[in-house]
Amino acid sequence: MRTRRPADRASEIARAALDLFVTRGFAATKLEDVAKAAAVSKGLPYVYFKNKEELFKAVITEAIGGPLADASDMVDHFDGSSEDLLRGLVAGFRAFEESPAGGVVKLILAEAGNFPDVARFFCAQFDRRGRDLFIRALQRGVHRREFRTIEDIEATAIIIAQPLAMFSVWKRSLAPYDPTTLLDGDRFYTAYLDFLFKGLRP
């Protein structure tokens, strides 16, 4: 048996690509560097991915494929308080965001204009479904009188989700260059949940 199988190679290349795409941007990343980072030769990525664009799509879809189903299950079957449900959703997002796949958020936002079909796919699979989770959690809380009544639930769900996405982007872009704030994950999520519940309680 060989030490490395093709499946490993494909995902090694995809991981290296995600990493470089996130830090440098899609256009500024050379496939040769991807190959180097994955410790393979320049030609090998083309064996597993038809071209650079296909690699991009594969990276995105692979990264967001898994974690959403778990979250959806959680909302469906949760039986604690709605505050705890929101806490659970946020914890789920944090786990995703702090994994290597977390970088896709920044990547997608930066490259949506150049890859309309990837953007549409991401909207349908992640943006929309993710937002629905928050909408359902809010509705549940309002219905059970744990939260105050909310004028515009859909817009509020988006507003609630935005700091999460923004923090993910910020961590990977400006944060390394900002010497003044040392806002780490713990501090951010604590303040976020605090503010969130202050705004939602009756």
Next chain:
Amino acid sequence: MRTRRPADRASEIARAALDLFVTRGFAATKLEDVAKAAAVSKGLPYVYFKNKEELFKAVITEAIGGPLADASDMVDHFDGSSEDLLRGLVAGFRAFEESPAGGVVKLILAEAGNFPDVARFFCAQFDRRGRDLFIRALQRGVHRREFRTIEDIEATAIIIAQPLAMFSVWKRSLAPYDPTTLLDGDRFYTAYLDFLFKGLRP
């Protein structure tokens, strides 16, 4: 007198560049396209900007130069309620965000990794100072007993600012590809202010 003066050309080129950088990304934008969009020849940008990177920096600094001073004045001299002050800050951001210069937020976040010095400049000039405005507004409100006490003012200021930045990015990236939500500015800012004050009142 000539119909067009050099100063016009420089800012025409900068405007066209900002537009294309925002929609396509820096690396994916050809200077030839910038020239075409500005209705000049390929060589002219190099008369006014040493190279592509200098053009990038000029675009950024020009775009964020103006609007922050006004906001700072507002916080210093405001004499209404702190809620109205926050409303004023948000309105100021909205005006900036909906101007052509609004695209820099997305641009910076996407390209920070490739232009560390621009990133640092932006952090110092915009990110940090902008955040300070919110911090001061929050402190003012707490001090005057218009807002509840806040555990971590600095983190809360960031969290408050994040939806604004994110909405700006989202509008220019995913929104055009998301057929399900029609979240326009009015609806977003209404829900945002609503949620904001629900979370801040004593």
Next chain:
DNA sequence: ATGGATACTGACCAGTCAGTCAATACGGCT
């Protein structure tokens, strides 16, 4: 051991684009 299949390599090609520069158009001045 030999043949063949699969995994992988890296030199090479063709297209692209940042950046240059000799030539030109134009406006003002005398």
Next chain:
DNA sequence: AGCCGTATTGACTGACTGGTCAGTATCCAT
């Protein structure tokens, strides 16, 4: 009109990179 200086052009070049492919290495079955 004729000159001068400034603004502008666009063909060109050199470097770089996406993508190809002929060839090599490695393993397995017979």
